[in-house]
Amino acid sequence: MSYTAKDPEKRPLLALVDQADPPDVATYERGGGFRGLRRVLSGLSPAEVIDEVTKSKLRGRGGAGFSTGMKWSFVPKESQKERKKYIVANGDEMEPGTFKDRLLVEGNPLQLVEGMIISAYAIQASHGVIFLRGEYHLGLERLKIAVEQAKAAGFLGENILGSGFDFELIVHPSGGRYICGEETALLTALEGRRANPRTKPPFPQVSGLWGAPTVVNNIETFSNIPHIMANGIDWYLGLSACGDGGTKLYGVSGRAKRPGVYELPLGTRMGILLEECAGGMQDGYRLRAFLPGGASTAFLGAEHADIVLDYPTPEKAGSRLGTGLAILLDDRASPIGMIRNLEHFFAQESCGWCTPCRDGLPWVEKLLIDIEEGRGGPDDILRLQDACRLIGPMGRTFCAHAPGAIAPLESGLRLFREDFERAVQGGGAVVPSAQERAA
Amino acid sequence: MLTAERTASGAEMPDRIADDLVHTITEMGHHDVLPRGACIEALRMVQERYGWICDRHLKQVADILGMSLADIDGVATYFNLLFRKPVGKNVIMLCDSVSCWVMGVDGVREKLCRKLGVSMGQTTQDGEFTLLPIVCLGHCDHAPAMMIGKDLYGPVRPEDIDAIIDERRGAAS
Numbered sequence: 060m061s062y063t064a065k066d067p068e069k070r071p072l073l074a075l076v077d078q079a080d081p082p083d084v085a086t087y088e089r090g091g092g093f094r095g096l097r098r099v100l101s102g103l104s105p106a107e108v109i110d111e112v113t114k115s116k117l118r119g120r121g122g123a124g125f126s127t128g129m130k131w132s133f134v135p136k137e138s139q140k141e142r143k144k145y146i147v148a149n150g151d152e153m154e155p156g157t158f159k160d161r162l163l164v165e166g167n168p169l170q171l172v173e174g175m176i177i178s179a180y181a182i183q184a185s186h187g188v189i190f191l192r193g194e195y196h197l198g199l200e201r202l203k204i205a206v207e208q209a210k211a212a213g214f215l216g217e218n219i220l221g222s223g224f225d226f227e228l229i230v231h232p233s234g235g236r237y238i239c240g241e242e243t244a245l246l247t248a249l250e251g252r253r254a255n256p257r258t259k260p261p262f263p264q265v266s267g268l269w270g271a272p273t274v275v276n277n278i279e280t281f282s283n284i285p286h287i288m289a290n291g292i293d294w295y296l297g298l299s300a301c302g303d304g305g306t307k308l309y310g311v312s313g314r315a316k317r318p319g320v321y322e323l324p325l326g327t328r329m330g331i332l333l334e335e336c337a338g339g340m341q342d343g344y345r346l347r348a349f350l351p352g353g354a355s356t357a358f359l360g361a362e363h364a365d366i367v368l369d370y371p372t373p374e375k376a377g378s379r380l381g382t383g384l385a386i387l388l389d390d391r392a393s394p395i396g397m398i399r400n401l402e403h404f405f406a407q408e409s410c411g412w413c414t415p416c417r418d419g420l421p422w423v424e425k426l427l428i429d430i431e432e433g434r435g436g437p438d439d440i441l442r443l444q445d446a447c448r449l450i451g452p453m454g455r456t457f458c459a460h461a462p463g464a465i466a467p468l469e470s471g472l473r474l475f476r477e478d479f480e481r482a483v484q485g486g487g488a489v490v491p492s493a494q495e496r497a498a
Numbered sequence: 499m500l501t502a503e504r505t506a507s508g509a510e511m512p513d514r515i516a517d518d519l520v521h522t523i524t525e526m527g528h529h530d531v532l533p534r535g536a537c538i539e540a541l542r543m544v545q546e547r548y549g550w551i552c553d554r555h556l557k558q559v560a561d562i563l564g565m566s567l568a569d570i571d572g573v574a575t576y577f578n579l580l581f582r583k584p585v586g587k588n589v590i591m592l593c594d595s596v597s598c599w600v601m602g603v604d605g606v607r608e609k610l611c612r613k614l615g616v617s618m619g620q621t622t623q624d625g626e627f628t629l630l631p632i633v634c635l636g637h638c639d640h641a642p643a644m645m646i647g648k649d650l651y652g653p654v655r656p657e658d659i660d661a662i663i664d665e666r667r668g669a670a671s
Contacts, residue, residue, distance in 0.1 A: 155595035155634040193542070193579040194591070194635055196648040234538045234577025237633060251534035251563075253576040269531040312597035312638035319639045354596055354634075384638070386597055400599040404633060410576075 063321070067091060069298065070322045071286040072279070072306060076166030081201055084212045087169045093214065095288030099177050100222040106136075108181040108288070115287045115295045116304035121149055121240075121277030122353065122381045123459075124370045133264040134182040134272045139225065144184040145273040146175055147249070148281055150191040150198070151233055151240040154353035155404060156386035159308040159320050160278040164191065164198035167282075168205035172228065174281035176214060177288055179226045182274050187228040190245050193235040202230045237408035241458045242275040244410065255412040256458035279308055301326025301369035309368060311337040313387030314344040320384070330365035332385070344389040348474055352381020354401050355463025357470035358388070377470060394475040395488035398468055399427040405464030413456035419446055420464055430479065433487030440479050443472055506549020506585050508625055515555050519543055523562050533563040537573055541580050550581035578632075586621045588666050591632035592644045598634075601653065603642035609656035613663055626667055 067074040067090065075082050075090045082090060099108055113128025134144065148171060152160040163171060175187050189206075191199055206228050209215045217225045231249060238244045241256045246268045248254035267273020283305055287295045295304045303325055309332050310320040316338030323332065333339065333346070340346055348358045351368065357378040359366065366372055373380050388397055406420035423446050429435040449455070451465030472479060482488045503511035515523075523540040527533030540559050545551050551574060560570040574580045581589075592607055607618070614622050614629055621628040637643035640652030646666055654662070 152636050153633055156597045156638050157634070158636040158638045161636040192636070193577075194632070194645060231539065232542060233579070234542065234573075235579030236577055248538065249535060250532070251530075251537040251565075251573060253572055269535075310639070312641060313600045318641070350596075386600070386638075388600070392600055397596060397600065400594075400596050404595055408633065 070306060071290075071298075072163070072170075072282055072308060073166075073320075073322045075170065076162060078162065078166045081166055081168060081205075084169065084208045084214075087167070091289060092169060092285065093173055095285035095290075096173050096177055096214065097220065099180055099288050100220045100224060105181050105183055108177065111292055112181065112284065112287060114292045116299075116302070117280065117283050117287065117295070118303050118370060119277055120279035120283070120307065120383070122154065122355070122379070124380060127276060127280055130264065130276070131178070131182050131274055133262065134274060135265065137183065139183040139185040142183075143186070143271045144182060145268045145271055146179045146182060146184040146187045147242075147245065147268065147273060147275045148175055148187070148189040148278055149240060149242060149245060149275050150189055150195070150278045151237075151245060152192055152195075152278070153237040153240055153408075154355065154382050155401070156312050156350065157310075157353050157382040157384045158312070159310060159382065159384060161192075161195055161198055162308070162320050163278050163282050164195065164202055168198075168202045169209065170282045170285060171202075171278055172205050172209050173214070174284035175228060176209075176219070176226055177284050178274065178276065178281060180224055182272070184274070185225055185227065187226060188249060188268075189228065189230045190239070190249065191230060191232055193233040195232075199230060199232050206230060236410070237404075238410045238458070238460060241460065244458065245275060246273060253410070255410050256460075258457050298324055299326055300324035301367065303370060307368070307383050309336075310384035311387065312384065313349075314341045314389040314391075315339065315387060316341055326367055326369035328365050328367055329363065329385070332368065333364065333387075340387070340389065344391060346387060347390045347392075348388045348394070350381075350386040350388075350467060351378050352383050352385065354386070354404060355459075355466055356381040357466040358474050359470075360474050378466070391490060393431070393488045393490050394471060394478050395427065395431050395482055396490075398471045398475075399424065399431050401467050402427055402464065405460065409460060409464075413458075413461070415450045415455045416461040416464070419450040420461070422446065423450075423464075423468065430482050431488040433482070433485065435483040435487070437480075437483050439483060440472065443468065447472070503552050504584060504625070506587055506589075508587070511548060511552055511554075513554060515544055515558050516547065519547060520558075520562065523559060527563050534565050534569075537563050537565060537570055538577065538580075541570075541574055545581060549587075550583060550585050556582075584621065585628040586625045588626060588646050589628045589630060590644060590646050591630050591635070592618075593633070593635045593637070593642065594631040595634035597638035598642040601641035605656045606642050606644070606654050606659065609659045610663075613659050627663070 109131045117127045118124045239254050243257035244254040263273040307325045312318045321336040346361045348360050350356050402424045406424045409416045411417040447469040526536035635643045637652050643652035
C-alpha cells in the first residue's frame with residue numbers, strides 16, 4: 060500500500076493537497092469542499108457544531124493535544140451580533156523539525172479557510188485572522204488568493220450562503236519569533252506589541268485578542284473540521300487507530316531514506332512511519348534515539364522505535380506526541396551536539412520575560428558548549444541537572460517555552476549519560492567511531 | 499540629507515516613505531481596534547520596499563499609527579525578520595536548527611562564509627549578499643535548508659554553494 064496515494068475516504072487532509080497547483084474554489088468543491096460548511100449553515104445551531112466536534116474526539120494538532128470541542132465550549136455563548144469574538148489560526152510553524160502546516164497552506168488553503176468559517180460559526184466569531192510564519196512567502200500568497208476567491212464565491216463576508224452569518228477573514232504574516240506560536244504571545248503580536256506571553260487565566264476563550272473572546276487553533280486542527288462536518292462523527296472516529304479521532308500528519312526528518320510528511324491514522328506505530336513510510340534509516344546509519352514531535356519533546360530511545368504515536372502512549376514513555384513530526388538522532392551524530400543545538404535555539408528564542416528562562420537557558424547552552432568542547436567537568440552534569448529542576452517544571456515561567464526547552468535536555472542527560480560522562484572526563488563530545496558502533 | 503543611507507538595492511534611501519505606502523498603512527491602522535495593531539505588517543511593507551527599516555521611516559510609521567518611537571522600536575527589534583540595519587540585495591537565511599544540524603549544515607555554513615568572504619550576520623563588500631542564521635524553515639525533509647530572498651533551497655550540499663551563489667549574483671545584476 061502506498062502512503063502517498065490520494066484517498067479522500069481514508070486520507071482526507073492531504074486528498075486535495077497539490078503543492079504545485081492548489082485547488083481553486085471550483086476544483087475544491089468538485090473534490091467535496093464546502094459540503095461541510097453548507098451542511099452547517101443550512102440548519103445546525105452553533106451548539107450542535109460544538110457538540111459534533113467534541114464527539115469526534117478531535118484533539119489539537121499544534122502540540123498540546125487539547126480537545127478542540129471542549130476548547131470551543133469555554134467561549135461565552137452570545138451570538139456574533141451581541142458580542143465581538145475572534146477565531147485565530149496558529150500558522151506560526153516554527154517548532155524545529157516540523158513542516159506539516161506549510162504543506163496544508165501551500166497545497167490546499169481553502170480547506171483551512173472552510174475550517175475557519177465553520178469554527179467561527181460554532182463560537183459565533185465575526186472576525187478571523189490567519190497568523191502565518193513570516194518566512195512562508197508562498198503560503199502567504201496562496202492564502203491571500205484563497206481568501207479572495209472564497210469571498211468572491213460568497214463563502215466570506217456578510218450573510219454567508221443566505222444564513223445571516225457574517226465572517227471576515229484576514230491573513231497576518233509574522234515578524235518572526237518562535238514564541239509567537241504560544242497562543243497568548245501570538246495574540247499580543249497581533250495587537251502590535253512585543254510578543255511576550257500573557258499569564259493564564261484569563262484564558263483567550265474569555266479574554267483574548269483586544270480583550271474579546273478568542274479561540275486559537277492550529278492550522279491542521281482547522282483543516283480537519285470540514286471533513287468532520289461533511290462526513291460525520293462515526294466516519295471520523297473510524298479513521299483513527301486509537302481512542303481519539305481522525306488522521307494525523309506524521310513526519311520524519313534526519314537520516315531516513317525518505318524524510319517527509321505522511322497522513323496516517325491517529326495512533327499509527329512509529330515503526331510504520333519510519334520503516335514503511337520513510338523507508339527506514341539511510342544505509343550506514345542506525346537509529347539511536349528520536350524526538351517524537353518537535354524540538355520541545357523529550358528524547359525516546361531506540362527501544363521505543365515501534366511506539367504507538369497516539370496522545371497517551373508517548374506520555375507514558377516520558378515524552379509527548381507534540382506535533383507528530385519526529386526528528387531522528389542517528390548513531391553517527393553526537394547526542395551532546397544535538398542537545399547543544401536544541402538549547403541554543405531555545406535560549407535564543409526565549410522572549411526574556413521570565414527570569415528562569417531568560418537567564419537559565421543561555422547558561423545551559425554555555426555548559427553544553429564547554430562539555431562538548433572538552434572544557435567541562437563532572438560538576439557540570441550536576442549543574443545541568445539542577446537547571447532542569449529549576450527551569451523546567453510548569454509554573455516557574457509564564458508559558459511552556461522553558462518546560463519545552465528542558466524536555467530534550469532532561470531526557471538526554473538520562474539517555475546519553477555515558478556520552479556526557481565520557482565528555483567531561485576529557486576530550487569533549489565525540490562522534491562514535493565505526494568500530495564502537497559495530498560493537 | 500542626514501546620512502548617505504542606501505536601500506538594499508543600492509539606491510539612496512528616501513527621506514520619507516512613498517505616498518502609496520503611507521496611504522496603505524494609514525488605512526490598515528483605521529481598520530484595527532487600535533492603530534498599533536497594524537505596526538508589524540506596516541514595518542514589513544516598508545522593509546519589502548526599501549530592504550530594511552531606517553530610523554526616519556520608523557519614526558514616520560510610529561507617527562501614522564500613534565505610537566512613540568521607543569515603543570515601535572521595541573517591537574521592531576523584537577522580531578527577527580524586521581531589519582533595523584542595512585542589508586544586501588540578497589538576504590541569505592541559513593537554517594541552524596536541529597534537523598539541518600543532523601544533516602550537516604555546519605559544512606554548508608563554512609562553505610558559504612568562505613565563498614562570500616563574510617561571517618554570519620555580515621554583508622558582502624559589494625552589497626550583494628547578507629548572510630543570516632534562521633531557525634527551522636519548515637523544510638526539514640530537504641535538510642540542510644536555506645532561503646535566499648523568498649526562495650527555498652534544499653537539500654543544500656557544500657559543493658552546491660558555488661553554483662547557487664553565482665546564479666543569484668548573475669540574476670541580481
